[in-house]
Amino acid sequence: xxxxxxxxxxxxxxxxxxxxxxxxxxxxxxxxxxxxxxxxxxxxxxxxxxxxxxxxxxxxxxxxxxxxxxxxxxxxxxxxxxxxxxxxxxxxxxxxxxxxxxxxxxxxxxxxxxxxxxxxxxxxxxxxxxxxxxxxxxxxxxxxxxxxxxxxxxxxxxxxxxxxxxxxxxxxxxxxxxxxxxxxxxxxxxxxxxxxxxxxxxxxxxxxxxxxxxxxxxxxxxxxxxxxxxxxxxxxxxx
Numbered sequence: 189x190x191x192x193x194x195x196x197x198x199x200x201x202x203x204x205x206x207x208x209x210x211x212x213x214x215x216x217x218x219x220x221x222x223x224x225x226x227x228x229x230x231x232x233x234x235x236x237x238x239x240x241x242x243x244x245x246x247x248x249x250x251x252x253x254x255x256x257x258x259x260x261x262x263x264x265x266x267x268x269x270x271x272x273x274x275x276x277x278x279x280x281x282x283x284x285x286x287x288x289x290x291x292x293x294x295x296x297x298x299x300x301x302x303x304x305x306x307x308x309x310x311x312x313x314x315x316x317x318x319x320x321x322x323x324x325x326x327x328x329x330x331x332x333x334x335x336x337x338x339x340x341x342x343x344x345x346x347x348x349x350x351x352x353x354x355x356x357x358x359x360x361x362x363x364x365x366x367x368x369x370x371x372x373x374x375x376x377x378x379x380x381x382x383x384x385x386x387x388x389x390x391x392x393x394x395x396x397x398x399x400x401x402x403x404x405x406x407x408x409x410x411x412x413x414x415x416x417x418x419x420x421x422x423x424x425x426x427x
Contacts, residue, residue: 194383195330195383198312198381198383198386199312199314199328202297202312202314202379202381202386203260203314203328204260204295205227205228205294205296205297205379206226206227206228206314206326206378206379207225207226207227207228207257207258207259207289207294208222208224208225208257208258208316208324209222209223209225209226209235209237209241209242209255209256209257209273209287209377210222210223210255210256210257210258211223211243211254211255211256212255212256212270213254220256220258220270222316222319222374223242223243224237224238224241224315224316224374224375224376224377224378225237225241225314225315225316225326225374225377225378225392226241226257226287226377226378227297227314227377227378227379227388228289228294228296228297229296229297229299229388229420229424230424230427231293232292232293232295232296233288233289233293233294234276234286234287234288234289234424234427235273235286235287235288235289236284236285236286236287236377236379236391236420236423237284237285237287237377237391238283238284238376238377238391238392238393239278239279239280239283239284239285240283241285241376242275242278242285243255254272255272255273255275255287256270256272256273257270257271257273258270258271258324259271259289259294268324271291272289272290273287273288273289273290274287274288276427279419279422279423282362282415282419283393283415284391284415284419284420284423286423286424286427297379297387297388298386298387298388299387299417299420299421299424300382300385300387300388300389300417301421302389302416302418303418305333305382305389305390305416306333307332307333307334307335307336309333309382309383309384309389310330310332310382310383310384311330311331311332311333311367311369311380311381311383311389312328312329312330312380312383313329313330313367313369313371313375313378313380313381313392313412313414314326314327314328315327315371315374315377315378315392316374316375316378317329317371317372317374317375318372318374319374329369329371330383331367331368331369331370331412332367332369333365333366333367333389334366334367334368334411335365335366336365336366337363337364338361338362338363338364339361339363339364339413363416364393364413364414364415364416365380365389365390365413365414365415365416366411366412366413367412367413367414368411369412370412371392375412376392376393377391377392379392380392380414387417388417389416389417390415390417391414391415391417391420392412392413393414393415394413
């Protein structure tokens with residue numbers, strides 16, 4: 189992806205690398221259950237998404253269904269295909285997961301080095317904001333990095349408050365990007381691309397919701413949070 193690319197060129201180059209993550213079960217209706225967004229990295233057979241996007245229990249081919257990603261079959265088109273996926277690594281502290289997908293390699297997004305991202309940087313976020321309601325063609329929103337702030341991700345439940353989780357909270361928080369950009373729950377796991385460089389600088393993680401989940405769709409807050417790419421680079425080490 190060329191540096192200094194304009195937004196139009198950036199979107200065209202990035203869309204073939206953005207995938208929908210979900211679970212496929214031949215006995216369910218619908219057979220595919222969308223869970224979040226993801227994007228291709230590395231040699232083209234790895235996908236990054238949020239850890240919270242994945243089901244906790246996913247036996248291959250079991251009654252709960254199989255983990256799959258929905259990928260574009262041609263650049264710029266709406267045709268898609270499902271591919272099987274396997275969990276390779278999960279970083280719960282930073283809410284990231286790495287998957288290996290079956291089939292031929294896909295175009296991968298370049299990852300930025302840090303710490304060069306600054307507040308005010310123009311960004312584009314690409315993903316599936318309302319899941320299958322809009323089909324599985326990636327949607328782009330733009331905005332800026334409005335703040336780089338410290339945050340401590342809460343444990344998903346009391347059962348997760350083990351000694352390791354408590355120790356992480358005692359060690360303090362880590363920096364997260366606050367974005368002035370409209371995102372929705374379905375954007376979780378999707379890439380945040382810096383428009384100037386065309387590289388991934390973060391992964392969408394949370395959307396500020398004022399009220400119910402339905403309110404987030406009808407009246408989005410315009411405030412989103414993203415995990416810096418350095419934690420993705422760490423997850424990819426040795427792969």
